[in-house]
Amino acid sequence: MGFFKRLFGGEKQEEYVDKQGVYFYVRCNNCGTIVRLRADKQYDLENTGGGYTWHKTIVDNKCFRQIPAVVSLNSSYEIENADIQGGKFVSQADFERQQKETAVQHELARREAENKEEEGS
Numbered sequence: 001m002g003f004f005k006r007l008f009g010g011e012k013q014e015e016y017v018d019k020q021g022v023y024f025y026v027r028c029n030n031c032g033t034i035v036r037l038r039a040d041k042q043y044d045l046e047n048t049g050g051g052y053t054w055h056k057t058i059v060d061n062k063c064f065r066q067i068p069a070v071v072s073l074n075s076s077y078e079i080e081n082a083d084i085q086g087g088k089f090v091s092q093a094d095f096e097r098q099q100k101e102t103a104v105q106h107e108l109a110r111r112e113a114e115n116k117e118e119e120g121s
């Protein structure tokens with residue numbers, strides 16, 4: 001028993017659930033970078049009665065262009081309407097795909113750099 005417990009990392013880990021945060025994914029129209037944003041339900045969202053409004057100026061980490069957004073959410077924190085300039089709301093799957101692609105590109109670039117070093121010597 002002890003062996004298996006160690007093998008699988010001991011106690012069963014509870015998955016972390018962020019109950020306070022709502023996540024948004026925005027793609028910059030200029031450079032295509034997808035930014036993940038967290039809005040705090042208590043501090044960032046404005047209660048409008050039947051739903052919420054979120055005001056945010058998004059800045060991506062590639063071209064640093066500002067993307068102003070005003071988002072209307074329903075009482076289940078789902079996007080009902082988004083007024084956004086210079087960007088577009090995308091899904092979490094889109095974000096994760098881009099994260100993977102970026103990681104692959106970095107790895108390829110690293111290998112290419114290594115190969116060049118070998119050729120040069």
Ligand SMILES: [Zn+2]
Binds near residue numbers: 028030032033062063
């Ligand atoms: Zn950008």
